[in-house]
Amino acid sequence: MTTLVFVHGWSVTSTSTYGQLPQQLQQLAANAGLALTLADIRLSEYVSFDDAVTMPDLVRAFDHALRDLHLLDAGFACVTHSSGGPVVREWLRAQRDKPATHSTIRLSHLVMLAPANFGSALAQLGKSMLGRLKSWFAGVEPGQRILDWLELGSAESLSLNLDYIHSDDPLKRGQFLFVLTGDRPDRKLYDHLNSYTGEDGSDGVVRIAASNLNAHHAVLSPQVGARGAVDTLELNLSRGPRCAFKLIAGAAHSGDDLGIMTSAAPATVQAILRCLSIRSTDDYVALCDAFERENAARDADKVELEPAGPFAPRVHIHDPRSLLIVRLTDEVGEPLTGAGFLLTAGVQASADLLPEGFMLDRQANSKQSATISLFLDHSLLAGDSRVADPRNTRKTLRPAAASHRPYGASVQPRDLGGLVHHALAKSAAGDDLFAILGPHQTTVLDVVLPRKVHEGVFRLTGKLTPQDFSKPVAGPVID
Known part of the structure; x- marks a missing residue:
């Protein structure tokens, strides 16, 4: 198998964040027909907690680090967590758009765990005084520029995602993309100062919908020839390429007990191995179909009863x-x-x-x-x-x-x-x-x-004597 690179998320300061996941993948790879040894695995150490570092800086440094690997087959597979997904996707775009300055190393498989592809509602919290205090006590900065990218609706994240929606399917380039995300928060990590950490429909940090790359771009624009006091807007819809997407039941964004990566739950490891085993378009489509069936079964079992000590359990409808x-x-x-x-x-x-x-x-x-x-x-x-x-x-x-x-x-x-x-x-x-x-x-x-x-914005007059137009008459709307 080609080299397997792990890329962590925002604010990480130690490779302990990967937990036992690399070792467990290596141990179980043979059963999945993959020849993966520890020598094939590389763990990323990138700095996102410095306020001066931007996403383009990370992309440039990632490209440089890949060149230093001197890969024999000039190819690799990648497993990312959280904001590591957008980092690698931005690198793929730069590699495509700037071939003169970026390496030709080929990425075959990109398995994204809980990726913040469309950002996180928590990014605004990270830039607040609370976020700064947490970072100060940890001895690092909050990583302002990366948090700007990760904020919901940022121009930078939308640029990347709209490019993905309107570009060719990665399958045409022989690249296989996967999104695996947890389906609920770890209730033990709930922060009472911010309800987003316990939000249903998220893994406690990233919303499920914000992870998924099966996305749409819709435009409501003026209807041609429409008349009336209210402008009528016509709908146009574009759908992005199909992406393999799976919910890991019971997994959260992070944490030693339920975290999708550090806990290395068997479901996570098996799902990653299924992704890394894909070798053809037909295989990929079949896996997409299988993931959809599994997600539908999970969605049908939508009630969670959260224990609340001596009181009645809290009910969550997922x-x-x-x-x-x-x-x-x-x-x-x-x-x-x-x-x-x-x-x-x-x-x-x-x-x-x-x-x-x-x-x-x-x-x-x-x-x-x-x-x-x-x-x-x-x-x-x-x-x-x-x-x-x-x-x-x-x-x-x-x-x-x-x-x-x-x-x-x-x-x-x-x-x-x-x-x-x-x-x-x-x-x-x-x-x-x-x-x-x-x-x-x-x-x-x-x-x-x-x-x-x-x-009235612009008129021409034949009167050559001085005319005061400091209070212009608007006149009709220009067609």
Whole structure:
């Protein structure tokens, strides 16, 4: 087998983070038909906790480190954890786009454990005073520049992910990508100062949907020829390449007991070996299908009863979630700062008709305030059957929920008047935005409004005597 490189995540300061995973993989590789020895394994030591280090810096240094391996077959496989996934994916993009400055070493398999592909809701916490205090007591900086990349809706992460969605399938280059992620937090690691660490639909650090590379890019843009007081926006949808994606039941992001990597649970090791055994497109497609069946079985067993000492257990219903990252701009790329964005339901297109409890979280990017990440309960939006109590199936934990489709969107810009402004806008009545969402998946939604420029912005006059135009008349909108 080619060399196997392990790449850790953000803020790691010791290779102990890999736990027994490398050794267990080596021990069980032979049973999977893989010739893997400890001499074939390399553990990364990269610095993400220095505030001066950027993602391009890591990519450049990673490329240099690979060259130093002097690989005999000029190829390797890689297992990453958390932000290590985006680091290697950024390197793959740089290798493709800048062949003159990056190595020709070929990556065959990229197995990402709990990757923060679309970022983490916790990245804002990491930049807070609490994050700085934790880093100060540990003797390291929080890694500001890497956290900027990892923030939900960052321009850098969206650039990488939209490039992936719209580029050729990695299978055409002979590259096999895999995402394995835990399906729940480690409740023992819950931080009472931040509820994200115990958030259902995540592994305690990264949301399941934000890990998954089976993603969509949707655009709501002005409908050609539409007239009226409210601009109508037409929907266009693009889907990214299919990526093998598996939920590791009971695994969390980190921790000695449940962590997807350090605990080296048998399910994690076996899933990695299944990924590394893939040798053809047919094998890859078959594994994708198998993972989907296994995920469906996990989703069917959605009730978790968390022990609460002498009290009744806490009930968690693990519905599939969707992450919707909304970017509000106009047709020239100006961000619509301060604009109101509302989801609507039913043929009446009313926000009042949305299912109760469907909105789980809303977070605006700190650097691009017109980029908003919405965490949604996909099951409640789709409509779900009754959820029974596993202790007594005659009891109901949640009654059946009806779908409220079709779903739409409306936008209310802050500037509704003036020489240059925007108008109210809404999605077309025939478009159902539920089609852009996927269970355990992320959708980037670009909402693009027409820019209303009035003829009063620029006029020509035949009057040669001095004219005061300090209070211009707006006039009609330029077509």
